Amino acid sequence: MFSEDQLADILAALPDPAFILTRSGCYAAIFGGSDLRYYHDGSGLVGKSLQDVLHAEKAMWFAKEIEKALSSHQLHIVEYGLAGSDVKGLEGGPSNVIWFEGRVQALNFQVRGEDAVLWVASNITERHELETQLRSLSERDPLTNLFNRRKLLAMLEDQHELFNRYKIPTAVFIFDINDFKKINDQFGHLMGDQALQAIAQSCIAELRAPDMAARFGGDEFVIVMPHTDQNQALSIIERLSASIEKTTAAIGFANGIRISGGLSEIFSGDTSVDEVLHRADEKLYQEKEAGRRRMSELPPLEKT
Numbered sequence: 001m002f003s004e005d006q007l008a009d010i011l012a013a014l015p016d017p018a019f020i021l022t023r024s025g026c027y028a029a030i031f032g033g034s035d036l037r038y039y040h041d042g043s044g045l046v047g048k049s050l051q052d053v054l055h056a057e058k059a060m061w062f063a064k065e066i067e068k069a070l071s072s073h074q075l076h077i078v079e080y081g082l083a084g085s086d087v088k089g090l091e092g093g094p095s096n097v098i099w100f101e102g103r104v105q106a107l108n109f110q111v112r113g114e115d116a117v118l119w120v121a122s123n124i125t126e127r128h129e130l131e132t133q134l135r136s137l138s139e140r141d142p143l144t145n146l147f148n149r150r151k152l153l154a155m156l157e158d159q160h161e162l163f164n165r166y167k168i169p170t171a172v173f174i175f176d177i178n179d180f181k182k183i184n185d186q187f188g189h190l191m192g193d194q195a196l197q198a199i200a201q202s203c204i205a206e207l208r209a210p211d212m213a214a215r216f217g218g219d220e221f222v223i224v225m226p227h228t229d230q231n232q233a234l235s236i237i238e239r240l241s242a243s244i245e246k247t248t249a250a251i252g253f254a255n256g257i258r259i260s261g262g263l264s265e266i267f268s269g270d271t272s273v274d275e276v277l278h279r280a281d282e283k284l285y286q287e288k289e290a291g292r293r294r295m296s297e298l299p300p301l302e303k304t
């Protein structure tokens, strides 16, 4: 129906680029990529290898995915980002990552004496950014940018499962701000918001990479510390409390804001994450009560 020239034209007109990549990582041919909003002319790649074009780690990743498609002979779909730092000669270029969906299919014939795949790359950067934004909106508290309650509960469920399987200790600390209502009343809601943000900053600065901080609601926060039992968590909590006093003092709260907290950890008998949260919450309540008792035991203020 179509002449060879017409078929070549049709392939060239494909909006997304389609690469023929051999098992050893050679760019044997490139078709399409006519949508110039998203793709540069890739014809210069033909004859080069992944190792010529990309830095070792990325080249190895491509080689592995090619291998997977060749061994499965099924359509293999991958999502990946490419930054200037991945491409040889573009290290100083733009730092933004361009995201692609690769659809990779083994070919039934050899190319340049090797097994080969057809790799169709679609630029999905806009979709990826939208997905990232949507995920952030659904997982984060907009005021503090910490995880929200929903995400925290999902992460705690994961930790609970890990605990059941591998007995990985996980400490959980719930804290809230002492007399936050008075702070709002005295300094205004805006300063109250700034206090919440400063506390979030302390959480981010003081916690370790695997720890997770969430705003549970109002002035209540929850910290989940995987690979940490309650005893080990104590020093982290002391550090965090000190940091909160310091950061809030720095934004104008004389002597800094104090928190009260309750600490627990996932135990073998826990049937749900609610149980560990409940234990930590009980301890928070006890600490609040003890604090109130301490305050009421102070001698009344002398009238001057």
Ligand SMILES: Nc1nc2c(ncn2[C@@H]2O[C@H](COP(=O)(O)OP(=O)(O)OP(=O)(O)O)[C@@H](O)[C@H]2O)c(=O)[nH]1
Pocket (backbone or CB within 6 Å): 143, 176, 177, 178, 179, 180, 181, 182, 184, 188, 189, 190, 191, 192, 193, 196, 217, 218, 219, 288
């Ligand atoms: N500025 C600000 N205030 C909030 C926000 N969310 C909740 N609050 C306020 O936080 C206060 C929490 O008050 P309480 O639960 O009585 O707690 P508290 O005053 O800290 O008392 P204790 O916990 O007993 O020390 C309420 O006044 C809420 O209006 C917020 O996003 N921003």
